[in-house]
Amino acid sequence: MPWSEKDLFEVELLEPMVDEPAAHRPRLPGQVTPFAGEALASWLLRYAEPFGIAPDDLLLRNCDIERTIHGDWSRRPHPALIERLAQATGTDPMMVAGLTLWSGDEAADDLRDRFSALRFRAASTMSRRQRRMAVCPHCLAEDATPYVRRDWTVGWTTVCPDHAAVLIGACPECGYRLRMPALSSRDDFAPDRCPRCAFRLGTASPREAHDAVISLHRRLLEARDSGAFMLPGQGAVSWPVALALFDVVLGAVWIDTRLVMRRRLFDRIEGDFGRGSLGNDPTGSYEGLMILAWILEGWPDRVRTAIAIVQGPRLRRQLERWHDLDDGIRQTLLGMLLAIWPDQKHPEDRAWWRAWIDNLPEAGEQLRARAAIDRFPHRRARLLALADVRDGMPIELAAEAAGVMPSTLYIWLKRGAAGGLDSALDRQRGALNQAQAVEIAQWIAEAPTNQPRWRSNRVKNEVLRRFGLEISLEVAARLLRKHGPWVRRRVSAPHRRTHADT
Ligand SMILES: [Zn+2]
Ligand SMILES: [Zn+2]
Numbered sequence: 001m002p003w004s005e006k007d008l009f010e011v012e013l014l015e016p017m018v019d020e021p022a023a024h025r026p027r028l029p030g031q032v033t034p035f036a037g038e039a040l041a042s043w044l045l046r047y048a049e050p051f052g053i054a055p056d057d058l059l060l061r062n063c064d065i066e067r068t069i070h071g072d073w074s075r076r077p078h079p080a081l082i083e084r085l086a087q088a089t090g091t092d093p094m095m096v097a098g099l100t101l102w103s104g105d106e107a108a109d110d111l112r113d114r115f116s117a118l119r120f121r122a123a124s125t126m127s128r129r130q131r132r133m134a135v136c137p138h139c140l141a142e143d144a145t146p147y148v149r150r151d152w153t154v155g156w157t158t159v160c161p162d163h164a165a166v167l168i169g170a171c172p173e174c175g176y177r178l179r180m181p182a183l184s185s186r187d188d189f190a191p192d193r194c195p196r197c198a199f200r201l202g203t204a205s206p207r208e209a210h211d212a213v214i215s216l217h218r219r220l221l222e223a224r225d226s227g228a229f230m231l232p233g234q235g236a237v238s239w240p241v242a243l244a245l246f247d248v249v250l251g252a253v254w255i256d257t258r259l260v261m262r263r264r265l266f267d268r269i270e271g272d273f274g275r276g277s278l279g280n281d282p283t284g285s286y287e288g289l290m291i292l293a294w295i296l297e298g299w300p301d302r303v304r305t306a307i308a309i310v311q312g313p314r315l316r317r318q319l320e321r322w323h324d325l326d327d328g329i330r331q332t333l334l335g336m337l338l339a340i341w342p343d344q345k346h347p348e349d350r351a352w353w354r355a356w357i358d359n360l361p362e363a364g365e366q367l368r369a370r371a372a373i374d375r376f377p378h379r380r381a382r383l384l385a386l387a388d389v390r391d392g393m394p395i396e397l398a399a400e401a402a403g404v405m406p407s408t409l410y411i412w413l414k415r416g417a418a419g420g421l422d423s424a425l426d427r428q429r430g431a432l433n434q435a436q437a438v439e440i441a442q443w444i445a446e447a448p449t450n451q452p453r454w455r456s457n458r459v460k461n462e463v464l465r466r467f468g469l470e471i472s473l474e475v476a477a478r479l480l481r482k483h484g485p486w487v488r489r490r491v492s493a494p495h496r497r498t499h500a501d502t
Helices: 005-010 040-051 055-059 062-069 079-089 093-098 106-110 117-121 137-142 211-226 239-254 259-273 285-297 301-309 315-320 327-340 354-358 364-373 377-390 395-402 406-419 421-425 434-445 456-467 473-483
Strands: 228-231 235-238
Touching: 040 055, 040 079, 055 079, 062 079, 079 093, 117 239, 211 228, 211 239, 211 285, 228 239, 235 239, 239 259, 239 285, 239 301, 239 315, 239 327, 259 285, 259 301, 285 301, 301 395, 315 327, 354 377, 354 406, 364 377, 377 395, 377 406, 377 421, 395 406, 406 421, 434 456, 434 473, 456 473
Parallel strands: none
Antiparallel strands: 228 235
């Protein structure tokens, strides 16, 4: 930007006189306006760049400096600083405030990788460096003037909704952890370059973000701004309560759980979200968000499923882990979670099939191994569900996980208990035994072909009349299709109902 020495004299770097009227204060000749969604620090760095002076020195007075010492002034500036910056740059204070993170929860926003596994295993080693950020390479590649988005500086953000990309927090070339330059820096501001190796971040190819994560990410940003998160089936919960809830839920997955159990949970999530969606090492913030997205999608059933799968402790213990929780939030969480997840107690009279599954020679792992090599999908599904029950999962949860009604799983269990594992795995072929099936097949085959095709009801009634057995209409229809003397109907041909037909 061209500037003359005369301009320099318009820049006031000294203490003002106290009674100086605001309107007469000099303004900088800069014309740099913020881009959409830009972070305050990014804008200030771009603003100060042509002057060759650090933003601190250019825009702030000595009396302001004190306000910048404590905390995170560029993301949450003191109102007086906002005024000061607006005045020095000749912009609207509301616009300046829009570049900051004031509305959200401070502690929650500042922690980089908030939803990553690391936070739940070794909280003390988490980076609390407030200038850490993660960037979207596609956004940077598209920028005529590269800049840092405000949302990239929120600690828990992990995806770019515009490009469906997972943000990168470290240089793919040298591993440097990206951060916003200090506002005392006089270096060129180049957010599209790695500060260490000068790699062009816009050329990096980030992972594609899953739709479920993008959608949850959006809802989190909205909740952060509005202060309320919509929990499915539960209504609005306040943002701090929502964050505490996410901690408890993700903590249940990560804290003191065994790797094999977590793998089972991740397998299940990938079963719904697509193979490989979580990756080999789902410990990052992005994966944490995906785990949350899966659980919230099926709230509240899936939180119970998840904890049952990882064999986590009961709810009250889960909450006790979080010593620092505010008492009000703890009570709210307890009330909310106990409503969907009462303290479990063991039934006195255990079901009669319980002994069979509990004493099955195959343990859960072996049943799963069998499922892995079984040719038939229905047998695989049953083996997996039985494996869950064998491992102690409640029936309702195992059924939910298998995608069947609990009553169906009970039928499998009872059949297994009565006739062994294989009878639990195989589909029931109707109620007819071999001889009866042959008899009825013959009767169907001999039907006169010069009459309208028989209806399933006729077969069903005949079976009831001959053997006193009730078969379903589907079974009857299958028998007709298989043994009837009529020309086979094409599946795609529309079925005409005529009077003769009924
Ligand atoms: Zn982007
Ligand atoms: Zn680098």
